Amino acid sequence: MSAKRAAFDLKNLTQWILPVAIIAIWQLLSSVGFIPERVLPSPAAVVLAGWKLLLSGELLTNMWVSFRRAIIGLVIGGGIGFSLGLANGLSRRSERVLDSTLQMVRNIPHLAMIPLVILWFGIDETAKIFLVAVGVFFPIYINTQHGIRNVDAQLVEMGHTYGMTPAELFWRVYLPGALPSIFVGLRYALGIMWLTLIVAETIAASSGIGYMAMQAREFLLVDIVVLSIVIYALLGKLADSLARLLERACLSWHPAFQRN
Amino acid sequence: MNTRVEIPSIQRETLKPAARPIAGLPIQVEGLKKSFGDNEVLRGLEFEINAGEFIAIVGRSGCGKSTLLRLLVGLDAATGGSFRIGDDEPNAVDRDQVRVMFQEPRLLPWASVLANVEVGLGAQRRSPDGRRRALDTLQRVGLLERRAEWPSVLSGGQKQRVALSRALVSRPRVLAFDEPLGALDALTRISMQRLLEQVWADQGFTALLVTHDVAEAVTLADRVLVIEDGRISLDLRIDLPRPRERGSADVAALEGRILRELFKNARAGDDA
Known part of the structure; x- marks a missing residue:
C-alpha cells in the first residue's frame, strides 16, 4: 500500500517538472538581464507585485468580482442550456420548434455582440454576466441534448418492460446515460467562461482581473499585467480540476474512470 | 476463461412436472x-x-x-x-x-449488480422484503458476492446471470x-x-x-x-x-x- 502510494505521489510530481523548469529558466534569464524588465518581469517580480496587491486588498476584491461574474453567468447560461438540452433531447416536438433557431444563433460569435451589449447594458455587471451566459449556453445545450439522444435505446426499452414510470426512466436511465456527455459540455463551457470574461473585462469594465490588467497597462506596470494573466491561467486550471473531480465522483461506474 | 460451470447436477425428482x-x-x-x-x-x-x-x-x-x-x-x-x-x-x-430476457444483458452500467436486480422488482420495488428477495435471487445465480460491483467488470456470462436474476426477482x-x-x-x-x-x-x-x-x-x-x-x-x-x-x-x-x-x-x- 505505501509503495503504491509513493509511486502515485511520484507520478503526481512528474507533471510539475516542466512548469517548474520553465519558471526557473525564466527567472535565471531575467536575473542575468537577458530579458529586459520592461518586456517581461521576472517571476520574483510578479510574485512581489501579487503580494503587494494582496496586502492592499485590491487583488482579492478584483478576483472576487471576476469569480462572481463567472459563476452567475455559468449558472444562468448553463441552467438554460441544460434545461433546453433536456427538453430537446427528450421531446422531438420541442426539438422541431427550437433547435434550428438555436443552431442559427449559435453561428454568431458571442463576442461579436460586445458593442451591442454595451449599448444595451452599459459596462455594468449585467453586460459581463450576459456575455458569459451566452458563451456557456451552447456547449452545455448541445452536449446535454446529444447525451440524452444517445442514451442506449435498448436500456430505455428494458426500463419500459420493467414498468418504469417516466420520472424513473428519466432519473435512472436518461440522466445517468447522458451525464458523460454533459460533463464534456461543462468542461468546454468553463473554458469559454474565462475567455469571455477576459475579453469583456478588458474592453468594458471598472473592476475585475481584466480591468486590473488594462489599468496596469496604462501605467506600464508590466508585472501586474503578467500577474493578471497568471491568475486567469490558475483560475481556469482550478475550474477544470474541480469539474474533473466532480466528473470522477459522478462517473465512477464508467470504465474510463475506474482505477486499476 | 473465468466462467466456471458451477451449477450442481440436477436431481431428476425436482424436474418432474408434478413436483413443481x-x-x-x-x-x-x-x-x-x-x-x-x-x-x-x-x-x-x-x-x-x-x-x-x-x-x-x-x-x-x-x-x-x-x-x-x-x-x-x-x-x-x-x-x-x-x-x-x-x-x-x-x-x-x-x-x-411477464418478464423478458434479451440477447444483450441490458444492465444499467451506472447501477450496482444488486441495484440492477432490484430494477426487476417492478411495481413491487417498494415492498419491504424487496432487498432480501433481490439478494436471494442473486445467490440463486451464484453472484451474491459480486452484488456491490459495477456491471462493467463482469464477464458476458455473469452479466446474463444478473439479467436472469433481474427477470426472476418478481417471480414472473x-x-x-x-x-x-x-x-x-x-x-x-x-x-x-x-x-x-x-x-x-x-x-x-x-x-x-x-x-x-x-x-x-x-x-x-x-x-x-x-x-x-x-x-x-x-x-x-x-x-x-x-x-x-x-x-x-x-x-x-x-x-x-x-x-x-x-x-x-x-x-x-x-x-x-
Whole structure:
C-alpha cells in the first residue's frame, strides 16, 4: 500500500517538472538581464507585485468580482442550456420548434455582440454576466441534448418492460446515460467562461482581473499585467480540476474512470 | 476463461412436472398477424401453450420468431388476431407477471449488480422484503458476492446471470427469452442452459425461448415450434426425460428432424 502510494505521489510530481523548469529558466534569464524588465518581469517580480496587491486588498476584491461574474453567468447560461438540452433531447416536438433557431444563433460569435451589449447594458455587471451566459449556453445545450439522444435505446426499452414510470426512466436511465456527455459540455463551457470574461473585462469594465490588467497597462506596470494573466491561467486550471473531480465522483461506474 | 460451470447436477425428482408448483400462465394465440409496412412477418399464428410449459420457438433469421416474442411481451402491437395470457384481457400484458430476457444483458452500467436486480422488482420495488428477495435471487445465480460491483467488470456470462436474476426477482409467471445465450461462448452457454432449466423447474413459470440453436431447443423445451414464412410449420412435442444430454442419440434424432423441416423448403442461396 505505501509503495503504491509513493509511486502515485511520484507520478503526481512528474507533471510539475516542466512548469517548474520553465519558471526557473525564466527567472535565471531575467536575473542575468537577458530579458529586459520592461518586456517581461521576472517571476520574483510578479510574485512581489501579487503580494503587494494582496496586502492592499485590491487583488482579492478584483478576483472576487471576476469569480462572481463567472459563476452567475455559468449558472444562468448553463441552467438554460441544460434545461433546453433536456427538453430537446427528450421531446422531438420541442426539438422541431427550437433547435434550428438555436443552431442559427449559435453561428454568431458571442463576442461579436460586445458593442451591442454595451449599448444595451452599459459596462455594468449585467453586460459581463450576459456575455458569459451566452458563451456557456451552447456547449452545455448541445452536449446535454446529444447525451440524452444517445442514451442506449435498448436500456430505455428494458426500463419500459420493467414498468418504469417516466420520472424513473428519466432519473435512472436518461440522466445517468447522458451525464458523460454533459460533463464534456461543462468542461468546454468553463473554458469559454474565462475567455469571455477576459475579453469583456478588458474592453468594458471598472473592476475585475481584466480591468486590473488594462489599468496596469496604462501605467506600464508590466508585472501586474503578467500577474493578471497568471491568475486567469490558475483560475481556469482550478475550474477544470474541480469539474474533473466532480466528473470522477459522478462517473465512477464508467470504465474510463475506474482505477486499476 | 473465468466462467466456471458451477451449477450442481440436477436431481431428476425436482424436474418432474408434478413436483413443481404450478405458477405459470397458459397462453392462447389466435390468428396473430404482424406487418411492417407491406412486409407481412407473421401471417396468422394459431397455437396454445399450457401453464408452466417450456416452449422453444426456432426458425431461420428473419422468420418472425423474435417478432412473435415482442408481441407476446407487449413490446410491439399486433396488426391482427389476438393472444391471451392467463385470464387477462386479450392482447394485454401484465408487466409484473411477464418478464423478458434479451440477447444483450441490458444492465444499467451506472447501477450496482444488486441495484440492477432490484430494477426487476417492478411495481413491487417498494415492498419491504424487496432487498432480501433481490439478494436471494442473486445467490440463486451464484453472484451474491459480486452484488456491490459495477456491471462493467463482469464477464458476458455473469452479466446474463444478473439479467436472469433481474427477470426472476418478481417471480414472473411467464418468462420470455429472446436468444439470451446467443452471444455467449460454448461452455458458458451450456452452464447457462442448465441454470435456465433449473430455475424453470423450481419456479414453474411458462417459458418461451426464441433461439436459432436447434440443439438448445431440443435440450430444454417440452415443445418446439418451427416458424417458417410467418406460419408454424412444425409443432413437435419433446418427450425425453430431463436432464437431457446434448449429443445423445434421442436428442440428435429430434434435432435432425427439425433441421430437415427447416431445410425442406430452402432454396439454394436462400439462407439469410
